[in-house]
Amino acid sequence: MNWSEFFYMGGYAFEVWTSWGLTLLVLLYFVIMPKQRNAKIKSQIQRQINREQRDQGKTDS
Amino acid sequence: MNPITIIWNFLSNTYHRLGSPREFYTISRYTTPVFGALFLVLSLIGTYFGLFVAPADYQQGDSFRILFVHVPVAWMSLFVYVVMATAGAIGLIWRMKMAFVVTICSAPIGAAFTALALMTGSIWGKPIWGTYWVWDARLTSELILLFLYFGIMAVYYAFEDRKTAEKATALLSVVGVVIVPIIHYSVEWWSSLHQGVTVFAEGGPKMPPEMLLPLAFMAFGFMFFYGYALFLSMQNKVLDNERKSGWVRALVNNKEQQS
Amino acid sequence: MFRNTSSLIQPLVFFIIIALLFPFSLPAEGLLLQRIGGGVIWVSAVLATMLSLESMFHSDYQDGTLEQMLIHPRSLSLAMLGKALAHWTATGLILTLFSPLLCVTFNIPSEQIWVLFTGLLLGTPSLTLIGAIGAALTVTLRRGGVLIAIIILPLYIPILIFGAGMLTQVAQGLEVTSQLYALAAILALSITLAPFAIAGALRITIN
Numbered sequence: 001m002n003w004s005e006f007f008y009m010g011g012y013a014f015e016v017w018t019s020w021g022l023t024l025l026v027l028l029y030f031v032i033m034p035k036q037r038n039a040k041i042k043s044q045i046q047r048q049i050n051r052e053q054r055d056q057g058k059t060d061s
Numbered sequence: 062m063n064p065i066t067i068i069w070n071f072l073s074n075t076y077h078r079l080g081s082p083r084e085f086y087t088i089s090r091y092t093t094p095v096f097g098a099l100f101l102v103l104s105l106i107g108t109y110f111g112l113f114v115a116p117a118d119y120q121q122g123d124s125f126r127i128l129f130v131h132v133p134v135a136w137m138s139l140f141v142y143v144v145m146a147t148a149g150a151i152g153l154i155w156r157m158k159m160a161f162v163v164t165i166c167s168a169p170i171g172a173a174f175t176a177l178a179l180m181t182g183s184i185w186g187k188p189i190w191g192t193y194w195v196w197d198a199r200l201t202s203e204l205i206l207l208f209l210y211f212g213i214m215a216v217y218y219a220f221e222d223r224k225t226a227e228k229a230t231a232l233l234s235v236v237g238v239v240i241v242p243i244i245h246y247s248v249e250w251w252s253s254l255h256q257g258v259t260v261f262a263e264g265g266p267k268m269p270p271e272m273l274l275p276l277a278f279m280a281f282g283f284m285f286f287y288g289y290a291l292f293l294s295m296q297n298k299v300l301d302n303e304r305k306s307g308w309v310r311a312l313v314n315n316k317e318q319q320s
Numbered sequence: 321m322f323r324n325t326s327s328l329i330q331p332l333v334f335f336i337i338i339a340l341l342f343p344f345s346l347p348a349e350g351l352l353l354q355r356i357g358g359g360v361i362w363v364s365a366v367l368a369t370m371l372s373l374e375s376m377f378h379s380d381y382q383d384g385t386l387e388q389m390l391i392h393p394r395s396l397s398l399a400m401l402g403k404a405l406a407h408w409t410a411t412g413l414i415l416t417l418f419s420p421l422l423c424v425t426f427n428i429p430s431e432q433i434w435v436l437f438t439g440l441l442l443g444t445p446s447l448t449l450i451g452a453i454g455a456a457l458t459v460t461l462r463r464g465g466v467l468i469a470i471i472i473l474p475l476y477i478p479i480l481i482f483g484a485g486m487l488t489q490v491a492q493g494l495e496v497t498s499q500l501y502a503l504a505a506i507l508a509l510s511i512t513l514a515p516f517a518i519a520g521a522l523r524i525t526i527n
């Protein structure tokens with residue numbers, strides 16, 4: 001398997017690898033971004049719960 | 062009970078269960094990784110056969126390997142729109158709020174596939190056609206599709222009331238679905254620089270099996286990617302929409318206490 | 321809509337001004353103007369229609385007539401068809417009637433004027449009907465104008481392509497029957513389906 005020939009793609013290296021690369025990047029984005037957002041939403045809700053429990057504690061005592 | 066009834070009942074039950082945000086969330090915890098795994102397996106196989114095994118095209122050389130991403134993302138741009146519009150219609154007719162979640166979460170993914178189709182096609186076109194762009198029917202209608210996706214997302218964020226936003230988005234996605242057959246048949250109805258109908262042609266695909274096989278693997282792989290990305294996005298939307306409800310709070314709180 | 325003459329004149333004035341910007345801003349060679357004339361006039365018609373759409377439901381929404389229409393037992397879709405027809409007579413129809421004058425500005429030969437005229441006659445009602453969907457979706461929003469453009473311009477593009485494309489083809493001496501049929505088909509679809517979408521959009525956005 002001649003790797004340099006493979007990457008050269010018969011002269012079309014730029015076209016082939018840019019296309020595949022863009023596709024990969026976009027797909028990665030739609031995996032990473034929701035996971036980050038998931039963590040963010042959960043921490044937001046958790047902070048809200050903590051805030052409410054603190055306020056609850058204040059009004060109880 | 063015959064097998065068809067059993068399968069029908071199972072599908073029907075799953076469909077109804079998915080209609081509840083809480084049930085959807087539970088089901089998606091299992092199905093999402095499965096989608097992801099299937100995407101990886103199928104697209105790795107497709108990539109291997111497409112990049113390494115398939116012989117170079119006698120006219121286009123190795124540049125034709127762009128086909129193995131360009132065609133799947135183009136197909137997905139249409140597929141996602143159809144799913145989005147169908148979910149919109151289901152939401153409007155049967156008042157199913159999870160259907161609306163499918164609609165709005167599909168829009169960015171579909172827009173991304175459309176943009177990718179346009180970009181990869183443009184990059185491929187420069188060496189082969191000699192131009193990055195031509196205003197033929199196929200490219201123009203795909204560009205219109207991209208604008209439609211943008212419009213759908215713009216409408217959703219324009220409304221403050223979530224229920225109004227959901228329904229307006231669903232309506233617009235249904236209205237715009239006319240563009241999908243136009244895109245597909247554009248190469249038949251107009252003389253076009255773009256390649257004509259090759260895979261879905263009458264009398265079977267006009268493509269050699271060494272090309273068709275990796276293409277099929279990539280296409281199905283990307284379909285599972287759509288499912289994966291969609292469910293990830295829908296999970297977030299459900300958490301966001303239902304954040305005041307008991308089950309969401311318990312879910313978040315328990316997770317916090319566990320970690 | 322017919323409450324004041326200014327709302328009748330405005331779309332027409334927009335139409336003429338936008339179209340006339342082009343001979344002012346481009347080298348006024350007869351041949352160049354002739355080649356772009358069809359497209360320019362069509363784009364001007366599209367923009368003028370779009371500008372007039374924002375106000376289509378505005379006054380009815382403000383004074384409560386729209387809510388009355390929603391409660392009224394008779395078919396809302398039919399009422400919307402009527403409203404679109406009324407709007408078209410005040411915008412698209414007037415633009416179409418004035419288009420031959422603009423054709424002269426762009427040196428379009430008199431034998432081709434009928435092509436533009438018929439195209440506009442068939443196309444502008446579709447522009448109003450489809451645009452009304454956008455107007456209905458955005459009626460409650462304050463900055464609805466830009467959003468209308470984003471929503472409906474993609475749906476307008478096919479009409480634009482067929483309509484303006486007719487002039488290029490007839491200038492080359494080719495038949496334009498297919499474009500006319502296409503515009504007629506779009507019109508038929510719009511008349512039958514758009515009223516339901518408009519009514520649906522109103523029901524969604526208003527209470």
